Amino acid sequence: MTTYLLRDVSPLGGERTDVLLADGLIAAIGAGLEAPQDAVVVEGAGLVLLPGLVDLHTHLREPGREDAETIASGTRAAAAGGFTAVHAMANTTPTQDTAGVVEQVWHLGRRAGWVDVFPVGAVTVGLAGERLAELGAMADSEARVRVFSDDGKCVHDPVVMRRALEYVKAFDGVVAQHAQEPRLTEGSQMHEGVVSAELGLAGWPAVAEEAVIARDVLLAEHVGSRLHVCHLSTAGSVEIVRWAKSRGIDVTAEVTPHHLVLTDELARGYDPIYKVNPPLRTQADVDAVREGLADGTIDIVATDHAPHPREDKDCEWAAAAFGMTGLETALSVVQETMVDTGRMTWADVARVLSTAPARIGRVDDRHGRPVAVGEPANLTLVDPAARRVVRPEAQATKSVNSPFRGRELPGAVVATFLRGRATVLDGVPCDDDVAATR
Amino acid sequence: MSAALPRPDGSTPSVPPVTSPSSTPAPQPAPSSATVVLGEAEIGRALTRIAHEILERNKGGQDVVLLGIPTRGVPLARRLAARIAAVEPGIDAESVVGSLDVTMYRDDLHQQPTRSIGTTDVPGDLDSKVVVLVDDVLFSGRTIRAALDAISDLGRPRAVQLAALVDRGHRELPIRADFVGKNLPTSLTERVRVLLAESDGRDAVLIESTDEPTGGAA
Amino acid sequence: MKHLLSTGDLTRDEAVLILDTAGQMAATQAREIKKLPTLRGRTVVNLFFEDSTRTRISFETAAKRLSADVINFSAKGSSVSKGESLKDTALTLQAMGADAVVIRHQASGAPHTLATSGWTHGAVVNAGDGTHQHPTQALLDAYTLRRHLVGAGGAQDPSGRDLDGLHVAIVGDVLHSRVARSNVQLLHTLGAHVTLVAPPTLVPVGVEAWPCDVSYRLDDVIDTKPDAVMMLRVQRERMSSAGGGFFPSPLEYTRGYGLDARRLAALPDHAIVMHPGPMNRGLEISADAADSPRAVIVEQVANGVAVRMAVLYLLLAGGQTPVAPQPNPNRSAE
Numbered sequence: 001m002t003t004y005l006l007r008d009v010s011p012l013g014g015e016r017t018d019v020l021l022a023d024g025l026i027a028a029i030g031a032g033l034e035a036p037q038d039a040v041v042v043e044g045a046g047l048v049l050l051p052g053l054v055d056l057h058t059h060l061r062e063p064g065r066e067d068a069e070t071i072a073s074g075t076r077a078a079a080a081g082g083f084t085a086v087h088a089m090a091n092t093t094p095t096q097d098t099a100g101v102v103e104q105v106w107h108l109g110r111r112a113g114w115v116d117v118f119p120v121g122a123v124t125v126g127l128a129g130e131r132l133a134e135l136g137a138m139a140d141s142e143a144r145v146r147v148f149s150d151d152g153k154c155v156h157d158p159v160v161m162r163r164a165l166e167y168v169k170a171f172d173g174v175v176a177q178h179a180q181e182p183r184l185t186e187g188s189q190m191h192e193g194v195v196s197a198e199l200g201l202a203g204w205p206a207v208a209e210e211a212v213i214a215r216d217v218l219l220a221e222h223v224g225s226r227l228h229v230c231h232l233s234t235a236g237s238v239e240i241v242r243w244a245k246s247r248g249i250d251v252t253a254e255v256t257p258h259h260l261v262l263t264d265e266l267a268r269g270y271d272p273i274y275k276v277n278p279p280l281r282t283q284a285d286v287d288a289v290r291e292g293l294a295d296g297t298i299d300i301v302a303t304d305h306a307p308h309p310r311e312d313k314d315c316e317w318a319a320a321a322f323g324m325t326g327l328e329t330a331l332s333v334v335q336e337t338m339v340d341t342g343r344m345t346w347a348d349v350a351r352v353l354s355t356a357p358a359r360i361g362r363v364d365d366r367h368g369r370p371v372a373v374g375e376p377a378n379l380t381l382v383d384p385a386a387r388r389v390v391r392p393e394a395q396a397t398k399s400v401n402s403p404f405r406g407r408e409l410p411g412a413v414v415a416t417f418l419r420g421r422a423t424v425l426d427g428v429p430c431d432d433d434v435a436a437t438r
Numbered sequence: 439m440s441a442a443l444p445r446p447d448g449s450t451p452s453v454p455p456v457t458s459p460s461s462t463p464a465p466q467p468a469p470s471s472a473t474v475v476l477g478e479a480e481i482g483r484a485l486t487r488i489a490h491e492i493l494e495r496n497k498g499g500q501d502v503v504l505l506g507i508p509t510r511g512v513p514l515a516r517r518l519a520a521r522i523a524a525v526e527p528g529i530d531a532e533s534v535v536g537s538l539d540v541t542m543y544r545d546d547l548h549q550q551p552t553r554s555i556g557t558t559d560v561p562g563d564l565d566s567k568v569v570v571l572v573d574d575v576l577f578s579g580r581t582i583r584a585a586l587d588a589i590s591d592l593g594r595p596r597a598v599q600l601a602a603l604v605d606r607g608h609r610e611l612p613i614r615a616d617f618v619g620k621n622l623p624t625s626l627t628e629r630v631r632v633l634l635a636e637s638d639g640r641d642a643v644l645i646e647s648t649d650e651p652t653g654g655a656a
Numbered sequence: 657m658k659h660l661l662s663t664g665d666l667t668r669d670e671a672v673l674i675l676d677t678a679g680q681m682a683a684t685q686a687r688e689i690k691k692l693p694t695l696r697g698r699t700v701v702n703l704f705f706e707d708s709t710r711t712r713i714s715f716e717t718a719a720k721r722l723s724a725d726v727i728n729f730s731a732k733g734s735s736v737s738k739g740e741s742l743k744d745t746a747l748t749l750q751a752m753g754a755d756a757v758v759i760r761h762q763a764s765g766a767p768h769t770l771a772t773s774g775w776t777h778g779a780v781v782n783a784g785d786g787t788h789q790h791p792t793q794a795l796l797d798a799y800t801l802r803r804h805l806v807g808a809g810g811a812q813d814p815s816g817r818d819l820d821g822l823h824v825a826i827v828g829d830v831l832h833s834r835v836a837r838s839n840v841q842l843l844h845t846l847g848a849h850v851t852l853v854a855p856p857t858l859v860p861v862g863v864e865a866w867p868c869d870v871s872y873r874l875d876d877v878i879d880t881k882p883d884a885v886m887m888l889r890v891q892r893e894r895m896s897s898a899g900g901g902f903f904p905s906p907l908e909y910t911r912g913y914g915l916d917a918r919r920l921a922a923l924p925d926h927a928i929v930m931h932p933g934p935m936n937r938g939l940e941i942s943a944d945a946a947d948s949p950r951a952v953i954v955e956q957v958a959n960g961v962a963v964r965m966a967v968l969y970l971l972l973a974g975g976q977t978p979v980a981p982q983p984n985p986n987r988s989a990e
Contacts, residue, residue, distance in 0.1 A: 186900075197862030198664075200764035200788030200834060205861070269772070270765030316742055318763035318786070539680070542694040542722075542969075552974025554673065555680040591689040 001420055005035045009044030009381065011371040013346030019049060021377040024420035029373055046385055047414055048346050051354040052084025052378035053331065054367050056147065056254060057230060057302035060117070062108065063101070064093025069307040069398045071105065074327070075114035077397035079423040081327040082380035082413040084115050085358070085367045090122040091152040097122035097133035099141035106143035113437045114423050118363060121145040123164045123175060127153050132163060139171040146362040149176035151230055154212060156182050161216060165225040172362060176228040179212035180278065189318060191264040191279040199267060201317060204279045206234040213237050217244035217251050226250035228360055231304050233259045233278040235288030242297045252360050254302040255289045257333035258324055258403055272313050272320030273403050293352065294343040300357045303330045307399030325402045328395050332409035335384060340410060377420035386412035396429060476620055476643035481603070484619035485514070488601050489521035491617050496568050499526040501596070503564065505538040507573045507585060508556035512537045513636040514603060515572035536560045538571070543584035564593030574632040576602035579613035604643055606630050659771045659780040660967055662789045663842035668818060671845055675799050676815045677966035678959070685721070685962060695724035698972050701754040702728045703745065704783070705761040710933065711783055714957070715758045718964035727752065742766060746775035754778045755972055764788035779971040787832050793932050794838035796963040797886065798846055800956050804928050805883050820847035825877050827853040827913060828888025828940055831860050835932045836888060840868050853877050855913065857902040874913050878922050885923065886930040887915055887941045906939055917944040928952050
């Protein structure tokens with residue numbers, strides 16, 4: 001395995017130093033390290049070194065929708081975005097609701113070699129919301145599933161949700177809820193408010209998210225279980241989670257990069273690039289989730305990367321699919337909205353994009369580790385001073401439904417290391433090297 | 439509907455429509471000089487003469503209907519009707535005059551910004567009448583061709599005649615005026631402007647020379 | 657402006673121009689020969705994804721009276737064929753050389769998508785999109801209002817004038833009504849004052865931002881002596897819980913919000929009664945009201961042809977500086 005000397009880098013934005021990666025581990029940290037023979041030197045002046053990013057919420061679409069993305073293309077995009085681990089959501093075809101399917105996804109991820117893929121297990125069979133899937137079998141499988149979610153759909157039946165919260169305690173699992181009361185959101189197209197009233201698009205009221213979160217945190221408290229809230233999007237949801245934490249309820253929450261910056265005003269052109277679930281909300285909601293992320297009410301940023309083929313967005317709004325890509329723009333959006341505005345430091349970024357998601361997903365024995373000697377070399381090297389214009393056709397992801405097309409964003413991933421091997425070097429995915437590992 | 443909307447009086451600014459904020463209107467040819475070729479008195483005399491010629495040619499005023507082509511053909515038609523009623527017994531000026539808007543029959547609509555449509559108001563029915571079309575300037579003849587099409591949709595007059603205050607030549611169609619106030623040979627780089635008291639505060643016919651050839655708007 | 661997508665895009669002057677032009681068109685329709693050669697050689701396509709014989713016939717008549725060629729394309733957009741049908745249909749029409757596409761679609765925003773996609777190069781006229789807009793309906797409603805209520809009820813020519821000072825009540829299912837949205841914007845632009853009357857379940861969240869008043873009580877609004885009452889169609893299906901249970905029963909709706917003989921009599925003498933059609937006689941409007949001399953519903957239909965002739969004329973007759981619409985980069989124009 002190649003040895004890498006990262007020269008003059010700033011771990012978590014702190015004091016500059018040299019970091020030596022060898023045999024899959026961080027071998028040495030210190031000023032003026034000598035480069036061993038055959039080591040590749042990466043000049044890191046001005047670059048920030050982060051623990052490899054961990055995405056708790058990604059859609060890799062395989063098996064079933066390989067026209068939109070495959071495990072290979074999706075994880076390559078993840079590596080390009082600075083990730084070393086992703087949790088792949090269960091709404092595939094067939095559904096990831098059995099040990100067999102989650103193991104298949106896990107194997108495909110390992111073979112592709114770009115990041116560690118941790119499949120998410122469905123909570124209910126077929127995501128139908130009626131009866132529990134074999135959560136224990138999935139937990140015991142090679143994939144060692146710890147995160148369970150029907151994401152895409154809500155576990156709306158309170159009894160089913162209660163059972164799930166209780167059941168996962170046996171293996172330290174967590175239920176990740178996609179909070180959306182289905183009856184209040186039948187046929188919904190965008191956030192219910194002033195814009196939807198004018199545009200004549202059926203509304204998705206904030207209360208449909210908040211009411212489910214309120215119920216779930218109380219259930220989690222009652223049965224003594226932990227809960228994770230997916231893609232939290234409204235000011236009211238932030239307040240409910242804040243209240244729940246103050247009561248000592250074991251709840252964690254995530255926000256997507258697009259909810260940190262985009263609002264429902266973008267629907268005015270009827271361009272379905274901006275159609276997503278949960279929908280883009282108002283500026284007041286954007287302000288509230290930024291505040292929640294800054295003060296720790298929201299624990300992590302997760303991309304909810306949702307690739308779709310062209311024809312599913314090249315049509316009228318009502319006919320379009322919900323979802324936006326995000327693996328390759330997440331870090332930049334967090335930098336722009338939170339770091340460059342002074343609300344978060346790079347150490348905070350490491351927390352919300354690596355350490356905390358790794359802990360929630362129970363993969364913190366390998367990912368989200370401190371940048372210290374002896375730790376596995378899962379690392380991301382970022383150039384905060386870079387600026388780039390987003391061009392979806394040039395991205396690694398197979399799909400082009402990015403809401404940031406044409407937008408100039410700060411920051412660029414220079415290198416990504418998975419267990420000491422470079423998956424990205426000089427900002428470019430190492431296709432030959434990664435292929436050689438298969 | 440572009441920014442260069444037609445004015446309610448039917449005339450259109452010569453500025454091309456601004457369809458995007460970044461485009462700027464084409465520069466108008468600046469008139470380098472304007473000559474008055476007919477003054478108020480001369481216009482008055484010409485109209486009086488034309489009124490008599492109409493009566494003479496048609497052996498009186500019964501069955502004559504004067505249709506002015508908006509915009510300036512209309513006040514001219516009214517003035518002719520008044521003069522006719524003044525000398526011919528039993529003719530009521532109001533009942534022999536009207537307006538005929540030809541916008542919807544033009545063959546050149548697509549080459550210009552959208553024109554607003556003027557009023558068509560015909561006194562009674564045209565069958566077996568003698569229609570005298572009245573316009574201020576006769577130029578290419580296309581307006582009159584459109585007027586003939588418009589008339590044929592309104593009825594079947596016995597005859598159609600044309601009275602023009604000014605004939606400036608350069609016909610593009612085989613059309614000629616029966617009654618002319620003044621023949622004005624002009625070059626294509628010149629523009630003829632008719633001012634009338636009813637719309638412009640005074641009576642005058644002006645020739646302006648410009649740098650570019652002016653299209654046959656009449 | 658290249659398209660007519662929403663009354664919200666019209667300035668006061670543009671709206672008055674359309675009404676004045678409609679007046680000229682209406683005058684030609686009173687003649688024996690109703691046909692004009694103005695749009696000869698132009699092709700107008702009626703692209704109707706939603707059934708509507710009345711509106712389609714109105715547009716077809718308007719186009720033919722101006723000597724345009726008309727192609728009728730009726731496509732029932734099913735959820736199976738979803739978006740493909742709009743894009744592929746549009747590309748086919750472009751190949752046939754449509755100068756204008758009149759589109760009615762069940763998805764709000766479909767005309768907007770068509771106009772900005774780069775799939776067609778002609779003018780796009782919105783004939784009704786989902787619950788969003790129906791601009792020509794609002795224009796013919798404004799034209800009808802002006803004919804009756806401005807210029808001494810037809811004695812004077814109302815050309816050049818707007819609806820300044822008029823009070824119009826719009827009654828019914830505002831939440832699902834594209835007619836209501838178009839009318840609120842256009843009437844406001846023309847200087848009229850609008851009051852929406854509906855049960856609270858049929859008023860959208862976000863209506864506070866609209867330039868109009870809202871009332872839940874029809875009798876109170878009638879007491880303010882409006883100059884016109886516009887009744888909206890209420891769909892019976894919305895009453896049942898399967899339809900979302902917006903209202904407990906048709907009878908309760910009619911009691912609270914129906915225009916019956918008593919309410920009709922309470923209106924001021926000059927007030928007119930309007931309805932975009934088709935009517936549910938006995939539900940939102942009683943037979944008495946629908947057939948009374950105050951009801952101008954049949955005239956609205958006739959005015960529709962004149963207004964649509966005006967719209968087609970203003971969009972197609974003139975030569976705009978040829979500016980191809982900037983295609984949306986998020987769409988593939990291939």
